[in-house]
Amino acid sequence: MQSCFAMEIQGSERPILGNKDEPRGIQGKGQALTSCDVSSLVVDSLCDQARGQNAAVACFYFDFAAQKEQSLTSMLGSLLKQVVSGQREMPEEISKAYEDQKKVIGGRGPQLPDIVKMLQTSSSEKPTFICIDALDECAAEYQVKLLDSLHQILQKSPNVRIFVTGRPHIQAEIVKRLSGRATAITITPRRGDVIRYLRARLIEDTTPDAMDGSLEAAILKKIPQDISEMYVAATTLRKLPQAIH
Amino acid sequence: MSLPFSNNINSLNTAINVWNNCTIADDRSQILTWLSPLEPRLQHQDIQNRRVENVGEWLLQTEEFKRWYAGNQGVEHDNAVLFCYGNPGVGKTYIR
Numbered sequence: 001m002q003s004c005f006a007m008e009i010q011g012s013e014r015p016i017l018g019n020k021d022e023p024r025g026i027q028g029k030g031q032a033l034t035s036c037d038v039s040s041l042v043v044d045s046l047c048d049q050a051r052g053q054n055a056a057v058a059c060f061y062f063d064f065a066a067q068k069e070q071s072l073t074s075m076l077g078s079l080l081k082q083v084v085s086g087q088r089e090m091p092e093e094i095s096k097a098y099e100d101q102k103k104v105i106g107g108r109g110p111q112l113p114d115i116v117k118m119l120q121t122s123s124s125e126k127p128t129f130i131c132i133d134a135l136d137e138c139a140a141e142y143q144v145k146l147l148d149s150l151h152q153i154l155q156k157s158p159n160v161r162i163f164v165t166g167r168p169h170i171q172a173e174i175v176k177r178l179s180g181r182a183t184a185i186t187i188t189p190r191r192g193d194v195i196r197y198l199r200a201r202l203i204e205d206t207t208p209d210a211m212d213g214s215l216e217a218a219i220l221k222k223i224p225q226d227i228s229e230m231y232v233a234a235t236t237l238r239k240l241p242q243a244i245h
Numbered sequence: 246m247s248l249p250f251s252n253n254i255n256s257l258n259t260a261i262n263v264w265n266n267c268t269i270a271d272d273r274s275q276i277l278t279w280l281s282p283l284e285p286r287l288q289h290q291d292i293q294n295r296r297v298e299n300v301g302e303w304l305l306q307t308e309e310f311k312r313w314y315a316g317n318q319g320v321e322h323d324n325a326v327l328f329c330y331g332n333p334g335v336g337k338t339y340i341r
Contacts, residue, residue: 036292037292038301041296041301045305059289061289069282073281074283076281077280078281082286084277085277090272094280095272095276109279110281161313163313164329165330166328166330167330171330174328181324181326182325182328183312183323183324183326184328184329185310185327185329186330187301188331192299192303193300197297
């Protein structure tokens, strides 16, 4: 499935389709639908709707290549930073933590339990949307701790909603750590997505002379059709065992 | 005599206000940087610029997304987390 799709649209970045062992590029042109496309679309839509509602939106994009910088404290710290940066005044709890840490070892960073507590406080005052892209790209040693921290935040602030993307294999851990409070939804590029994507790429074609109307029409017909057929094949295969029984 | 003096006081007050605002703004940005050196905002902008318009929009129209977005108005609810996953194989809910 993945390879057929990737063959048509190469140089993909963080494909949402695919198994966990497959290498992912860091830069490059994307597939019709990648996890960060979905996440950024959701973030933008939430930001648009948050304007009139005094809601906070915070996002984070995990990246294999940046695992070293993306520690748990810097990740949660950046969520907190986004939540409070929209507020007119810095919460006293945060200013105080900053002053306290400044006095020791020439300025210590924020501590994990403090960040979680500050996130609990800040997010309980208004609707807060947290979007996390590619959770499976979070360093393995932080994944469980991150889910536990999110669970603690959810427990204290009923105003928090969390949007997560990732590969299917992390679903069990999410369900387990967040005590069944997660709904899961499959993301697959729809026919319309593929057509929109192809159109956008055709416009950027660097050899427009090689393209004519009929070739363009054939591309727009054939590729979405092939992709749909792959889905049909997959769906049929899935239903087969049921049909036999 | 008193007029220039009060003028001076006024401009001194203005200067103090400007100074105070500067220090508050300065403290604020220092605290924000202290919270995390990471800037997901920039990453978001980068992805946003490369995104093809309207691709994936259907997700926002799904019942699952709408229910998650609407939440439970401050009451703890079961849809607080929405997990979106890509599925390469068969055996799970596939395309509708």
